[in-house]
Amino acid sequence: METSSHDILLIGGGGAGLRAAIAIAETNPKLDIAMVSKVYPMRSHTVSAEGGAAGVIGDDDTIEEHIYDTISGSDWLGDQDVIEAFVNEVPNELLRLEHWGCPWSRLPDGRIAVRPFGGMQKMRTWFAADKTGFHMLHTLFQTSLKYGTLTRYDEVFATQILVDDGRACGVVGIELRTGKIRTIMAKAVIVCTGGCGRVFPFTTNANICTGDGMALCYRAGAPLKDMEMVQYHPTGLPFTGILITEAARAEGGWLLNKDGYRFLQDYDLGKPTPTPVFRSMELGPRDRVSQAIFGEFEKDRAFHGPYGDFVHLDLRHLGEHKIESRLPMVRELCLKYENIDPVREPIPVRPVMHYMMGGIHTDIHGATSLTGLYAAGEAACVSINGSNRLGSNSLSELLVFGARSGKSAAEYVTNGYKPANQNHLLAQATDEEHRVEEQFLHKNGGTERITKIREEMQKTMESGCGIYRERASLVDSANKIRELKERYGNITMEDHSRTFNTQLTQGLELGFMLDVAETIVHSALNREESRGAHQRRDFPKRDDNKYLCHSVVHRSAEGPPRIEYLPVVITKWPPGERIYGRDH
Amino acid sequence: MADTIIIEVSRFHPEHDAEPTYQSFEVPLRGDWMILDALNYIKDNLDGTLAFRWSCRMGICGSCGMMVNGVPKLTCETLLTNFAPGPIRVAPLDHFPVVKDLVIELDDFLGKLQKVRPWIIRKDERPPAREFIQTPEQLEAFKQYTLCINCMLCYAACPVYGLDPNFTGPAALALAERYNLDSRDQGAAERTDVLSQHDGIWGCTVVGECSVVCPKGVDPSLAIQQYKLSATKEWFRTWLLPWGNK
Numbered sequence: 170m171e172t173s174s175h176d177i178l179l180i181g182g183g184g185a186g187l188r189a190a191i192a193i194a195e196t197n198p199k200l201d202i203a204m205v206s207k208v209y210p211m212r213s214h215t216v217s218a219e220g221g222a223a224g225v226i227g228d229d230d231t232i233e234e235h236i237y238d239t240i241s242g243s244d245w246l247g248d249q250d251v252i253e254a255f256v257n258e259v260p261n262e263l264l265r266l267e268h269w270g271c272p273w274s275r276l277p278d279g280r281i282a283v284r285p286f287g288g289m290q291k292m293r294t295w296f297a298a299d300k301t302g303f304h305m306l307h308t309l310f311q312t313s314l315k316y317g318t319l320t321r322y323d324e325v326f327a328t329q330i331l332v333d334d335g336r337a338c339g340v341v342g343i344e345l346r347t348g349k350i351r352t353i354m355a356k357a358v359i360v361c362t363g364g365c366g367r368v369f370p371f372t373t374n375a376n377i378c379t380g381d382g383m384a385l386c387y388r389a390g391a392p393l394k395d396m397e398m399v400q401y402h403p404t405g406l407p408f409t410g411i412l413i414t415e416a417a418r419a420e421g422g423w424l425l426n427k428d429g430y431r432f433l434q435d436y437d438l439g440k441p442t443p444t445p446v447f448r449s450m451e452l453g454p455r456d457r458v459s460q461a462i463f464g465e466f467e468k469d470r471a472f473h474g475p476y477g478d479f480v481h482l483d484l485r486h487l488g489e490h491k492i493e494s495r496l497p498m499v500r501e502l503c504l505k506y507e508n509i510d511p512v513r514e515p516i517p518v519r520p521v522m523h524y525m526m527g528g529i530h531t532d533i534h535g536a537t538s539l540t541g542l543y544a545a546g547e548a549a550c551v552s553i554n555g556s557n558r559l560g561s562n563s564l565s566e567l568l569v570f571g572a573r574s575g576k577s578a579a580e581y582v583t584n585g586y587k588p589a590n591q592n593h594l595l596a597q598a599t600d601e602e603h604r605v606e607e608q609f610l611h612k613n614g615g616t617e618r619i620t621k622i623r624e625e626m627q628k629t630m631e632s633g634c635g636i637y638r639e640r641a642s643l644v645d646s647a648n649k650i651r652e653l654k655e656r657y658g659n660i661t662m663e664d665h666s667r668t669f670n671t672q673l674t675q676g677l678e679l680g681f682m683l684d685v686a687e688t689i690v691h692s693a694l695n696r697e698e699s700r701g702a703h704q705r706r707d708f709p710k711r712d713d714n715k716y717l718c719h720s721v722v723h724r725s726a727e728g729p730p731r732i733e734y735l736p737v738v739i740t741k742w743p744p745g746e747r748i749y750g751r752d753h
Numbered sequence: 754m755a756d757t758i759i760i761e762v763s764r765f766h767p768e769h770d771a772e773p774t775y776q777s778f779e780v781p782l783r784g785d786w787m788i789l790d791a792l793n794y795i796k797d798n799l800d801g802t803l804a805f806r807w808s809c810r811m812g813i814c815g816s817c818g819m820m821v822n823g824v825p826k827l828t829c830e831t832l833l834t835n836f837a838p839g840p841i842r843v844a845p846l847d848h849f850p851v852v853k854d855l856v857i858e859l860d861d862f863l864g865k866l867q868k869v870r871p872w873i874i875r876k877d878e879r880p881p882a883r884e885f886i887q888t889p890e891q892l893e894a895f896k897q898y899t900l901c902i903n904c905m906l907c908y909a910a911c912p913v914y915g916l917d918p919n920f921t922g923p924a925a926l927a928l929a930e931r932y933n934l935d936s937r938d939q940g941a942a943e944r945t946d947v948l949s950q951h952d953g954i955w956g957c958t959v960v961g962e963c964s965v966v967c968p969k970g971v972d973p974s975l976a977i978q979q980y981k982l983s984a985t986k987e988w989f990r991t992w993l994l995p996w997g998n999k
Contacts, residue, residue, distance in 0.1 A: 208806075209859060211903050212814045268880040270873040270935060272892060272899045279886035303813055304899060311871040311928070323863075346852055375808040408785055411811045502811060505830050506785075620797040664802040666768055669853040672801045 170602060171344075171351045172595070175203035175320065176582050177575075178339055178355035180327050180382055182210030184302070184564065185546025185571035186361035187309035188262075192575030194316045197583055202319045203353060205342055207326040207377065207674070210310045214363050214375040215567065218302020219414035219498060221294035222564035224259035226281060230291040232256050239562060240742050242288045242454050243555025244701035245717065246395065248738040251533050255553045255569050262568035263295050271308040272297050274495075284495075285419045286561045288454035288749070290447045294561040299414050299498040305564060325351060326674055327381065329601045330358060330389040330542070333589040337389065337542035341601040345674070348667025350605070352598040354591070356582040357541045359574050360386055360529060361567075364547040365685045367678075369522040369635075370627035373405055373412040382548040384681035386529045387688065391537040392723045394550040394735075396685070397693035397703050398526035400558055401459040401636050405521025407476040409506050413499055413518055415560040417484055418451035420495050424462070425481040425515065426470040432480075436461035439750020449750040456557040456702045457749065459520040463636050474517065481515035488512075520636060524563060526554040526702065527692070530721055535574025541581065545574040552719065555737075556701025609673050615661035619675050622653050622660070626679075626686055629653075634690055639706040643694040647729070650687050657683060688730050692720040695732050713744050758782040758833060759840035760791055762803065765851050773851065775842065776800075782837060788828035789817055792843070792855075805855035812968060815904035819855050820844040825906035827968045846909035848918075862905060865921050868947050869929035874940025891936040898931030898976055900969040907963035907973055913956050920956035921948070923963035923973030930976035945984065954980050 177193055179186045182204050193202050206213070225235050235256045240247055267273055267281065274282045274296050286294040297304040313319060325342040331354065332338065339354035362382030366374025387393055403424070404413040418424070421444060426432045431441045431450065438457060439449035446452065453461075462480055465471045471478040484492055484499070489512045492500055496511075503511050528550035535543045535551070546567040553566055626649075633646030657680060664672040698712035699705050718734040725731050757779050765773035778799055780791040789807055796803050805828075807817040812830040819828050822842050833841070849857035907923035908914050914922050921929075929948055933941040948954050957977045964974040 208808060208814075208816070209863070209903075212806075212808050212816050214809065214814075216814045216902075217809050217811060264884060265880075267884045268873065268937075270932065270937060272896060273884075275887055275889050275892055277889060279888040279891070281884050300813070300900075303902070307899070307901075311866075312873075314867045315870070315872050346858075375814060376810065377808045409810065498813075505812065619801070663800070666766065666802075668767055669804045669856050671796075671804050 170598060171349060172354070173351070174339070174354035176200040176355060177202050177357045177359065177578050178353055179204040179359045179361060180340060180385070181213070181361035181363060181548065182206035182321070183213030183361060183363055183546065184215035184306055184309060185567040186359070187313050188568050188571030189359050189361060189545060189575035190313055190319050191309070191316065192572040193579045194318055196576050196579035198318065200318060200579055200582065203322060203355065204319060205322045205325045205327050205340060205353060207324060207345070207381070209323050210321070211307060213306060214378050215302045215306040217373070217375060217412065218564055219299045219412060220286065220416035220419070221284060221296035221301045221561045222263055222305070222568070223286065223289065223294050223559070223561040224263040224565055225256065225293050226260055226295070227283060227292055230293050234290055235293060237742065238289050239553060239559060241745070241747050242557055242559040243553070244557055244711065244747060245744040246398070246555030246700060246719070246737055247553050248551070249740040249742055250738050251551050252553050253740065254533060255566065258569045259565045262565065262572060266305060266308060266568070269308050269312045271304050274298060284416060285445055285447060285452060286559065287415050287418065287452050287458070288448060288559040294419070296416065299416050299496050302564060322351070322353065326677065327385060328605060328677060330385050331594045331597050332389050332539065333593045336540040336589060338589040338594055341598045343605065343673070345669050348670060350598070350602045352595065354594055356586045357543065357578040359535070359578055360542070360544040360548055361546045361571065362548045364525040365682065366522055366525070368626065368682050368686045368689065369630050371405070371410050371631065372522040373402060373410055374522070379678040379682050380685035381678065381681045382544065383529055384684040386537060386542065386544065387684055387724050389539060389542070390724070391539040391542055392530045392721045393688050394527055394530035394719050394721050395552060395556070395692070396527035396688040396722055397696050397720060398554070398556045398701065399522060399634070399689065400455055400524040400526060400702050401520040402455055402523035403458040403462055403520050404482050404518040406502070406506055407474050407479050407517055407519055410521045411502055411506055412521070412523065413482060413502070413516060414496070415455070417482060417496055417499050419445060420491060421445055421487050422451060422482050422484045424451055424458070425483050426465045427472050428470065432465050432470065433458065433461050436464060437750065453749045454557055455560060459636055460704065462520050472517065477519060479517040479519040482518045483515040484511045485513065485515065524558055526550065526552070526556065526558050534577040535570050536577055543574040543578050545570040556703055609662055609676050610665055612660070612662045615659050617656045617660045619660055619672065619679055622656055623679050623682070626650065626653050626683060630686055630689070634693055637704050637706055638693050640694070643690055646690045647694060650683060650690055654683050654687070688722045691730050692722050692732060696720060717744060755838055756782055758837060760795070761840050761842045762795070762855070763844035764854055766853055777840065782833060784834055786833045788821055788826070788831045788833060788841070788843065791833055792828065804853045813902060815902035818846050818904045818906050818909070820847055820909065825909040825966050827904060827906070830968065846905055848909055848911070848915045849905070857905070859905065861918065862903070862908065862922070862925065865925040866928065869921065869925050870940060870944055871928045871932060873932065873935065873938050874943055876939050885937045887936050895931050895934035897971055898927045898934070901927055901971050902969055904968065906966045906968060910962040910966040912960055912962065913958055917952065917956060919952040921953050923977070926954060926980065927971055927973040927976040930980050933980070945987070948980060949984050954984065
């Protein structure tokens with residue numbers, strides 16, 4: 170086993186992790202920073218974000234309006250103190266990206282251009298064509314290269330967070346190239362591992378989005394929050410689940426059913442107009458638009474395809490020039506993956522699991538319940554998104570809370586830190602090495618294929634815990650997940666080698682996903698109301714008396730997870746009706 | 754059209770192989786499958802030991818570059834049916850050390866990327882309180898070079914890199930030029946040291962294969978030629994006109 174130690178360790182090298190690393194280096198240039206990532210940082214899933222990053226910049230826009238849009242978008246489950254801090258800090262974060270070289274799209278006079286986005290009442294979404302996440306990630310990654318205090322452990326797969334005396338003290342990881350176990354000790358750990366879309370069968374998420382950090386923290390004793398809040402994006406390509414950005418609708422695209430009818434008008438989202446109107450019709454929030462598409466499926470007003478029902482996203486009236494300049498990637502993806510040109514044909518789309526509003530429970534500084542352990546980005550739940558995230562708030566979130574968690578951790582290790590007992594950590598690491606060997610590398614016999622368990626998990630999550638849920642479907646999924654966890658103990662391994670063993674990583678990821686899936690199902694089962702993305706057929710109304718609170722889910726030694734409730738922070742915006750497409 | 758196709762996959766395991774060998778698998782030939790879907794079919798159903806990288810499956814993360822019938826391709830956006838009736842040969846990217854099966858080592862590129870200083874360099878210490886003004890035309894001057902996804906197809910196609918691994922190579926040079934041409938950057942002079950060395954730009958013999966295989970429409974060859982031109986001008990200015998207005 171190889172051992173090393175640093176001041177602060179980041180798990181995950183996507184947008185949040187890289188932003189945190191830069192924040193640490195700026196807060197205290199003497200700190201020794203390490204970054205562990207199971208992929209090279211520029212492969213992280215931030216790369217796939219398309220539409221943009223929201224931040225108030227326009228003369229006609231105000232901080233208050235972005236706050237209100239985010240709170241009402243969250244169906245009042247977002248914490249208002251956090252949202253206020255977030256909205257205030259975003260513009261400066263986006264400017265810093267600009268100073269670091271992010272190729273933001275521009276107005277003719279050279280200032281930053283912004284575009285409308287769903288659920289937002291003003292134009293405030295900064296964008297780099299429709300490859301915003303890609304450009305932000307590469308800008309952050311390339312900028313991070315200038316800091317000599319950052320040591321990267323690329324393609325090291327974290328399997329456990331080390332904990333001593335109630336404090337996070339590092340990780341155990343497998344170096345994929347050699348299969349060597351590494352113990353990387355640190356005074357503080359920041360988890361920025363992204364989402365868990367691969368728990369579901371049909372998702373925009375990359376192969377790597379397996380909820381690793383969520384499960385690592387949960388196992389280490391830090392609870393997760395609002396895990397029932399799963400976002401379906403309205404427009405994914407059938408079969409692949411590849412995302413067609415909301416920017417396509419913000420630029421003026423229409424959603425049509427099989428009769429060519431703009432059906433959103435039937436779902437209390439406003440009246441159709443030739444050009445987009447803020448917070449109306451195609452610029453409604455994602456939860457409501459996805460639910461409307463699902464409604465068309467149920468009324469049999471959608472198209473039937475080999476991969477399920479779909480509706481049309483029509484961009485033809487925008488013209489080739491606008492599509493090419495504002496939405497080049499949409500065109501590229503449609504041509505490559507559907508063999509259609511959106512300039513000439515409508516795009517087939519269906520709702521697709523896209524984003525996890527829930528995640529590792531943190532406070533406004535990015536600190537989890539465990540001393541020395543921080544989290545940011547999609548892996549975390551601060552929470553600004555509540556029960557429904559607005560499009561273009563997540564790229565902004567990873568910047569603001571990446572930076573905040575980096576600063577908090579830097580201050581903690583500079584001022585409040587107490588050294589850990591190294592022997593305790595090494596003993597834990599040795600145990601973890603034995604676990605990995607016993608469960609996977611030296612495993613003989615076993616009858617269950619990893620692939621099979623994964624597919625069954627994904628299927629039960631979609632059938633029981635999709636856009637609409639009810640008690641019976643959730644109980645079925647809970648039982649199924651418990652069964653799969655048992656069968657997981659009996660997996661069969663074909664690859665016992667050390668070198669780049671991707672069957673080992675698949676096995677470890679499946680273990681993480683089963684834990685995360687269980688927290689999603691049980692949180693959804695316990696919340697007996699409908700709010701935002703969490704729609705219960707058996708409890709169709711929002712219930713502020715009982716559920717104006719976050720679900721906080723803890724791991725139990727045995728049996729199902731334990732759920733507690735934490736009141737939502739309400740400051741100036743009392744819960745009200747979410748109104749889209751009409752005056753309020 | 755037959756309903757299956759044969760894929761010959763390069764297998765190499767450093768713990769027990771001296772040389773790579775090809776192994777054949779029969780996979781469904783489906784109209785909407787990419788090469789990557791076929792590899793996942795093999796991994797999930799036929800041989801769980803096969804090693805390859807992939808992630809976004811939408812041509813933007815840059816993980817899944819491989820040689821497909823001898824040509825560097827992103828396997829997530831290369832249709833299986835393009836190669837019917839087969840067989841199809843899939844191998845790791847040329848010119849890189851192989852870790853296992855289809856997985857290559859990237860360390861060399863990451864070192865070179867850092868060497869070209871791919872970040873904004875400014876003389877003034879404090880950035881402005883607002884954005885740098887950059888017109889759409891100024892953005893256009895470097896935009897195509899920002900589109901590089903670091904997929905390494907250009908290195909696999911570059912005959913110069915194949916012969917001389919010290920050559921900085923297309924993607925790193927295109928990214929250097931991306932910053933040199935950015936109106937916000939003032940670091941071109943600092944980058945000159947690295948780029949003007951023998952293994953910097955001068956290694957390139959203008960074969961142009963890098964630009965042909967780029968899946969994102971980046972033209973590294975043009976970047977290198979642009980840079981050669983400006984470096985030559987700089988050289989003349991420095992050495993032939995010592996009395997001139999430097």
